[in-house]
Amino acid sequence: MTSHPSGSPQTPGPVTSSFFLNNAVSDVAMTYFYAHLFAAEPEISAMFPAAMHVQRQRFYRVLCQITARLADCPDGTDAGPPEDPEFTSYLAELGRAHRKFGVRKEHYASFRAALRATADKFAPRRPADQWESAFDRAAEIMIGAAQEDAARAPAWWTAEVTGHEQRTPQVAVLTVQPQEPFAYLPGQHLSVQTPRWPRLWRRYSVANAPRADGTLTLHVRAVAGGLVSTTLVHHTAPGDIVLLGRAEGTMTAGTESGRPVLCLAGGTGLAPLKAIAEAITGSGERREIVLYHGARSESELYDLPALRRMELEFPWLEVIPVTSQERAAGTRHGTIPALAARAGVQDRDVYVSGPDAMIARTVQVLRTLGVPAARLRYDLPGEIG
Numbered sequence: 001m002t003s004h005p006s007g008s009p010q011t012p013g014p015v016t017s018s019f020f021l022n023n024a025v026s027d028v029a030m031t032y033f034y035a036h037l038f039a040a041e042p043e044i045s046a047m048f049p050a051a052m053h054v055q056r057q058r059f060y061r062v063l064c065q066i067t068a069r070l071a072d073c074p075d076g077t078d079a080g081p082p083e084d085p086e087f088t089s090y091l092a093e094l095g096r097a098h099r100k101f102g103v104r105k106e107h108y109a110s111f112r113a114a115l116r117a118t119a120d121k122f123a124p125r126r127p128a129d130q131w132e133s134a135f136d137r138a139a140e141i142m143i144g145a146a147q148e149d150a151a152r153a154p155a156w157w158t159a160e161v162t163g164h165e166q167r168t169p170q171v172a173v174l175t176v177q178p179q180e181p182f183a184y185l186p187g188q189h190l191s192v193q194t195p196r197w198p199r200l201w202r203r204y205s206v207a208n209a210p211r212a213d214g215t216l217t218l219h220v221r222a223v224a225g226g227l228v229s230t231t232l233v234h235h236t237a238p239g240d241i242v243l244l245g246r247a248e249g250t251m252t253a254g255t256e257s258g259r260p261v262l263c264l265a266g267g268t269g270l271a272p273l274k275a276i277a278e279a280i281t282g283s284g285e286r287r288e289i290v291l292y293h294g295a296r297s298e299s300e301l302y303d304l305p306a307l308r309r310m311e312l313e314f315p316w317l318e319v320i321p322v323t324s325q326e327r328a329a330g331t332r333h334g335t336i337p338a339l340a341a342r343a344g345v346q347d348r349d350v351y352v353s354g355p356d357a358m359i360a361r362t363v364q365v366l367r368t369l370g371v372p373a374a375r376l377r378y379d380l381p382g383e384i385g
């Protein structure tokens with residue numbers, strides 16, 4: 001096992017000269033880029049939501065990565081940097097993920113032309129070859145991966161909502177039935193689009209190991225002002241249709257390891273860890289699993305009855321509810337990172353899921369305790385999605 005955030009690789013290679021690496025003009029340049037692209041290709045503009053701020057930032061960060069990692073050497077040689085398998089697989093994943101937006105091979109030429117126009121405007125005295133060769137290499141990887149994926153799976157799945165349980169004022173547990181078989185590994189997440197917000201995709205973890213009937217359960221928290229989460233929690237009912245994008249993420253159940261397991265979940269971060277616990281218990285092995293589920297208050301422990309039923313069915317599973325802002329009978333008081341420091345981590349596979357800050361802090365604690373990276377699994381958000 002390895003520790004591997006699912007997001008973009010974090011350490012760029014040697015920085016090459018490019019306006020894509022000049023933060024000062026990035027937002028203006030990206031606004032110009034999209035205006036140029038949409039004017040030239042109205043079909044592409046239909047793929048994007050009306051609010052483009054996040055998209056501009058994401059695209060800019062991806063361009064920086066591509067320019068820094070794939071550009072030809074600045075000394076004038078055109079040997080290019082050494083192949084980086086991690087970055088290559090990131091770009092392949094990005095190519096596959098873009099299928100759900102409707103991106104096709106021919107669109108990459110339009111992106112390139114709009115980038116060319118943007119570079120001419122914002123960096124007119126700079127040689128173009130570095131970013132252009134980097135872009136071409138990235139596009140080649142993304143197109144190849146998307147084409148291979150298209151031979152195996154649809155770009156998105158239509159799914160019917162078959163269950164909607166309001167567990168707390170802000171959290172709902174939804175069950176959806178994809179109309180075509182949907183493959184995923186326990187611990188992975190998928191993208192969801194609702195009819196209310198066309199073209200907006202958000203990621204949610206699947207909360208169950210694969211079932212014979214193909215249904216998927218999602219745990220969704222409505223965030224204040226959140227478009228998709230609020231729709232799923234407050235304006236969705238059985239019979240509604242949603243779209244699903246392919247499963248992604250590297251924090252998957254290591255059913256072959258044989259070691260005992262520690263799962264540390266905060267909030268709806270429980271979802272992927274419940275899927276992992278189900279997969280491991282369902283594999284027939286009696287591996288000890290200790291699952292902490294943390295929330296601020298007892299009333300926010302939205303899945304405790306279901307977890308207790310799992311505990312009864314599988315006596316080698318122990319569920320430890322945790323509350324951080326109140327003391328309640330039958331729960332431990334504290335935060336997940338603080339309790340992680342006291343949990344038995346010896347020789348366990350450890351899975352961590354929850355808000356970004358909780359994951360980062362918990363991982364830091366576990367690393368300090370000496371848990372090797374190879375036994376630590378978590379997903380952090382990235383540009384794919």
Ligand SMILES: Cc1cc2nc3c(=O)[nH]c(=O)nc-3n(C[C@H](O)[C@H](O)[C@H](O)COP(=O)(O)OP(=O)(O)OC[C@H]3O[C@@H](n4cnc5c(N)ncnc54)[C@H](O)[C@@H]3O)c2cc1C
Pocket residue numbers: 189202203204205206219220221222223224225226227228229230268269271379380381382
């Ligand atoms: C790998 C991955 C897995 C995820 N799994 C789940 C899951 O299983 N269940 C789940 O409920 N969510 C999950 N999320 C979060 C989810 O993808 C959305 O980001 C979240 O539902 C908000 O989307 P929205 O459209 O409602 O909000 P947006 O319209 O995107 O955002 C509206 C406002 O809310 C803020 N905001 C966005 N997200 C959060 C947040 N999480 N907390 C506080 N403020 C926020 C934004 O900064 C913005 O100001 C996951 C995210 C990732 C990256």
